[in-house]
Amino acid sequence: MPTLRHADRRGAHEATRLAKRLRHQVGKAIAEFGMIEDGDRVMVCLSGGKDSYTMLDILLQLQRKAPVSFSLIAVNLDQKQPEFPEHVLPDYLRSIGVDFHIIEQDTYSVVSRVVPEGKTMCSLCSRLRRGALYSWAAENGITKIALGHHRDDLVATFFLNLFFHAKLSGMPPKLLSDDGRHVVIRPLAFVREDDISAYAQAKAFPIIPCNLCGSQENLQRKQVQKMMAQWEHDTPGRIETIARALGDIRPSQLSDPALFDFLSLGRRDAAAQADAHAWLAGEPHAAARGGDD
Structure with missing residues (x-):
């Protein structure tokens, strides 16, 4: 049928x-933040979700024409x-010819045993997952760890x-571990989730x-995501504006004396x-009293 074609x-x-x-967008993020250098051995953390699949796929495409040589x-x-x-x-990774490794570690039992019923598991789960990935990276000559x-x-x-934590901080596109x-x-720091969903489909x-955590509905992150979705519905483009603002920080326009003098x-x-003690002590300065008698 012509319409179908x-x-x-x-x-x-x-x-x-x-x-x-x-x-x-991925190439721009790599260039702006110096994410990948010549000779890098990049570990692509693959969860089986749409984000990490997309990250791997795009990195493989960029690798073919990249100005530097790196392995994945x-x-x-x-x-x-x-x-x-x-x-x-x-099965998927073999089908596309990608080098891979599966780390087997029963973090599920640990999290299920330690976290009380009804409490969110994400914090402990992420710490255990991060520890396992970091250990494998250290043992296998990994120079960059890519997250989705x-x-x-x-x-x-x-x-x-x-x-929830009363601080202005976020998730940087590039960081050094503690x-x-x-x-x-x-690498997906500039990519919209909607685009990832469409690409994965x-x-x-x-x-x-x-x-493990996907079934937990009362997470703080889900509250924030619901708020963001409503904002984007009411004012399309608002999330992109906020994302750009994260890269345009003006310390003198905030209130942190550690960042601005x-x-x-x-x-x-x-x-x-x-100092603050003198201001609160209630003892006026000599000049304010008219000097010493």
């Missing part, structure tokens, strides 16, 4: 445009969740810290749902400056 051509064209946009290895942590389809990732967090994750983390041994990169990735701003050299 036209729809197929249109769908293929849109998929091609989407892939090009994702390559551009896909690594999955099998956490021994009940009914986890262990064959899906290995996207633009919306970065914005959501900013609001999580703002609303022990100083690992460089973590987030077009590519028909074999998605594996996370049954407010004490020296406009200070006269000869003027005395009392």
Whole structure:
């Protein structure tokens, strides 16, 4: 049918445009933050979700024409969740000819035993998962660890810290681990989640749902995501504006004296400056009393 063929051509064209946009955004993030260097051995952390599949796919495309030489290895942590389809990732990775490794560590039992029923598991689960991945990276000459967090994750983390932890911080596109041994990169830092969803559907990735934390509905992150979705519905483009703001920080327009020297701003050299204790003590300065008798 002509109409059906036209729809197929249109769908293929849109998929091609989407892939090009994702390559551009990932390439831009890699360049702006110096994520990948010549000779890097990049560990692509693959969970079986749409984000990590997309990250691996786009990195493989960029690798073919990259201005530097680097290798990729896909690594999955099998956490021994009940009914986890262990064959899906290995079968997929073999089908596309990607070097991979499966780490087997029963973090599911640990989390299920330690976390009280009704409490969120994400914090402990992520710490155990991070420890297993970091250990394997250290033992296998990995120079960069790639995670599949996207633009919306970065914005959501900013609001999580703002609303629940009273601090302005987020999820940086590139960071050094606390022990100083690992460089973590987030190549999808500029990519919208909606685009990832569309791309994963077009590519028909074999998605594996996370049954450990995905079933927990009362998570703080889900509250923030619901808020962001409503914002985007009411004012399209708002999340992109916030994401750009995370890369345009003005310390002098905030209130952190550790980032900006407010004490020296406009200070006269000869003027005395009392500390907070003196201001609160209730004892006026000699000059304010008219001098000593």
